[in-house]
Amino acid sequence: MLLSGMALTHGLHAQEPALAEREQPEGNLLLTSEELTYNLDEERVVASGAVQIDYGGYQMVADRVEYDQQTGRLYAVGNIELIEPDGNRIYAEELDITDDFGDGFVNALRIETPDNTRLVAESAERTGGTETTLNNGVYTACEVCEENPERPPLWQIKARRVIQNGENQTIRLEGARFELFGRPIAYLPYLVVPDYQKKRQSGFLFPSASYADDLGLGVTVPYYFALSPHMDATVSVTGYSNQGFLTEAEFRRRFSNGDVTLRAAGIYQMSPEEFDERTVDWDEDLRGLVNSTGRFEINSRWTFGWDLTLQSDKNFGETYRIDGFAEEEEISEIYLTGLNDRNYFDMRGFYFDIQTPFPDNFDEEVQPIVHPTIDYAYTLDQPIFGGETTLDVNLTSLSREREEFFDFTDDRRDRLRGVDGWNNRLTGEVEWRRRITTDAGIIITPLAALRGDLHANDLEQTAALASVGGSDDDFQSRSMVTAGVEASYPILATTATSSHVIEPVAQLFVRPNEPLSGGLPNEDAQSFVFDATSLFERDKFSGYDRIEGGTRANVGFRYTGTFDNGYRLNAIVGQSYHLAGENSFATDDFVNAGANSGLETDVSDFVGQVGVQMPNNIALRAGARFDKDTFDVDRADVAARYANDRLSVGAGMTFVRAQPEYSYDRDRYEVRGDASLRVTDNWSVFGAASYDAREHVLTDASIGLGYDDECFSFRIAYIEERDRRDLSGPDWSIGASLSFRTLGDIAFND
Template structure:
């Protein structure tokens, strides 16, 4: 024992040692300071008074006015006790007793995880639990509160006979979690009482039964396993609906009785380069998980996936098998049957480690094998689109590309490009797809096997010019590309599964092949011409921009040929001279970014499409406003201008409170497509959020949702609604 004090008195007759004035004791990894300490050598007890602070070996601090304890600090009595743990949990009591079995019993105690107010330390914390007895067990690592009253803002709001929480040393502890609640118009009021159980350091589970006032008891659980090379999660849910009539008649929800779901997710590292994993869900009907808002599975589309990926220094391998669960109210599950079943799709990319003829040689391959149970056709306006054909479709694609950049003495950058591609294809679809009396008028190949190729010789020239002024730096880069190719073989004669989403704008202007997938190949000789600009000013302002146009110089224009989904129609590339595309962005030093891009008719300069956004990130406010304008596109079924305005904003009211809103407006229809609002409070011990969202005319059987979450650090969460819901959705 190391003892320090201003005055030390040793009474040999009574065998008492008395230290006064700034007493410091270091013994058996314990540290204590006090105004007066008396040690009785006969009884082995230490009695301390006056501003006592005892620091235990684990870092916890005990403050008291008087203390009577054994010399090994194993047992004793304390008056006016206050305990601060290493995770900022605080306990206080009128008196306490330290027992030899590592238990401390606090009488008339208070428990909280909130820090005291710096301006008013005597002010009640945001929340606290007052109990007749607080038992801190060092062996079981728990804190038990008996006859506990929960107070919020100093006001009592609840009573429980006892509650047990883990102490600061515990990361995972079996026991009941805070109940959660939900409120929806078709399910009613729901209450969930989760139970968490730890099986081992690598395995735990949560059972979360929920009772809905309209539909009965929903049983759901989750079992988690962690292995040396990965982890696995198994989830399940079941309910016997008590009031299916609450749902709209004829829907899958209204016609369901017993509903169940099983979900499995796993990922394993085979070695540092290879990863194998899966996500798989099976449910009794097509809308169970979405209707009951099962966390992570309540989206309109759930992707089942088995995958294998490998990443090397110069190559990449990616294999996926997909099955898409479409969750909607259609009892026949027609939308899901129209989705492709993918088994598999494989992508492989390779870059030569050494230059070939002074340039970069790359190789990529794709294998796609899919089937579909129902034709995916639809008519909108005067346009019929054949998005997917019943039957099977397989394609193997291999492509090699070589390019090298030369720099002239004048600064001109010249890049020759050579590419060669070959495809083998097999389709079992009908020879003449038709829908609602409309037959595809292209030369569709039907049930057949085919092969095609594409050879490309390209040339790219860029001349970046650096301009430095007294106020900033600017780079202006005129750019031109020419790609000479034969016509696209079998154009419009084959299914188009992966090249349907096509938008011609400034980001795709200088792409060698502007199609979004492998099923279409851009053919013919084409030139892309434009200019890029970037500039920075000394005051922190940044400017970026692109302007250009594309020209079909010779051969067949792939974007003007017939296609099962009209992919090139109204794209701006279907004519010999394309529409103008442009993009401009302004970055301001205060956190603002303004960006806009547009496509304009090549003859009249009329607007064809526009996208604009304003984003801002300030100390208290941040958000984004996005505007989209799409002019009529009859070939896509869009008969009138579509204009949308989407805004998402958050305001930090003060250090603790924040407010968020989101909304999407259909400007032409003068209707709100989606909206939401949320309020959040957060400090070191409490997080509270409440949100409301709705989506008129959606496929969710619940038209509106209210969610709330109240989190008390160390105690748990109180939820109202689904944790997957958010006002920003």
């Protein structure tokens, strides 16, 4: 039956479910209960016993509900739970509200939002259907302790008034007192936080603090601007007791296919004399930087982006620890990439900003400006003679203000790591290869490759070039043709509990000598390590500026073992042989790439690598290069890791024997390790360290303590690190951060 716009059902009519399921007219209220009384004279409906009300997205249960049809108000009593359309859950013992749930009054209520924040108050009043005012309220994002519900949460905010506004989706706390572990620690006249529906809200963020001898005590106060759904900004002001006010601003804008960020920071130093004399910091007053980043998906294939930074001096970002700009090396780049099926294109330009406090340091001037480097790779769709054909193109164009030249006074050869002026190279290479499996199971892979290089240079340091055997010709070209074959014979051996694959591998590459060997600038092939990962490479140089020439054979074994108990093994071992022609690794170049590498002789050193994966979450890896005559270890890398739900431990060691003709004239040892342990469900400790065994010093170390739960996170860490170029003394810092869910973060650094 319908009474004054109300659809009523109760337990006496439970056998007629059609009434409850029937579509109700818009705006009708559906009420069910165990007992229903209707007073015609007073136009009052009283429902009691498991009362349920459903109206316009609101759902409510209570022990007893009275509905006054004359005033249009509902009065509910006992174990009330009201679920609002936005997901809020309101718990109370008494509730007086209009029949559209727009206005009302409630005593002793508790509100739980969908993101698990909680509001508790002595009383509350709802007006306009959008705003709820709570008197003597408590706000927290922490769950109530099940074992001791009376115990205060880890953090809470008690306020004289709490106003939850549904229109602007904010929670405003007036006369707020912040409590930690039940103890008041701060008073705020008012505090506004976004509710769970609004992820962004303009207002002040939590402040942070820092300390440094030359800067003094610093307090950072950030303000966040929610400008639009696709645009926002943050402005921060840091007051330093020694240097004045540092202002930082960050603007962010999202587009349908990408985003742009603009950042700026600046300060006028009040007391530059606090810094060491004859440093950039001591010599400057007005300092700052600007940065812009962007990334756009032009279409499903192409991406364009940039990350560009400009600083007023050599050390501003590192001195003031500007977030994202405090590293020794800051890289600006602009790029365009494309990927489609069998095509790949990448174009990038780079500028390297080396931060240093010393004005006479030229590390930045010897860095190249790359304008640009282009890589293109294409694999033909159709096979040629049954094989796969690939095309690889690289263009590198760079310039440098100052050469990076090392003039050694001993018998070691001088090195020119970078030439000043312009240096351009265009490389194109075509490779064909085909995989053939014989009836006997032998896999034969013939290949052929043709490469050509064009060099166009405008180099200035001709004397430096001559001292390392280089040429000062402005235009040069070279080419290389390679014919090769690889043969492997995988042998499968099985037992009742394991399977093993042993694969002997042999390669032969026939080619002429490297043209202009060592006579051209070497920019991208300076880093060279011969190990098991490069054993079977056709060209073992790390970049395009060097080409491996001469006839060479590579021989070795690959092994893979799988065991039923969960163990897995893999290994590679082998050796390389220079058979004819000029050995490129024995040829001097601008940096002596290849010297002391183990490949400079006709018979190379032995290289090997082994990896073990255990079922108990332990992984081991070891690689080494062994002297071909004495079998002494010339290079070794060992690493181990164990991890489970609570503990993660890693350790490693690197040893490199002296390479006086290539880099260091003494042995190098480094031991490193890291660990993290979750002591309880909430508490954890972590740490890491690296130790230079040659110098007997810790190059870097850190240790910290952390706490995490559903509403709060805490971190404190001590960090010590040394400049790899100067191990005389460490820099150290202490950092701490507090994160309160729904409120923000507090950070401190010393």
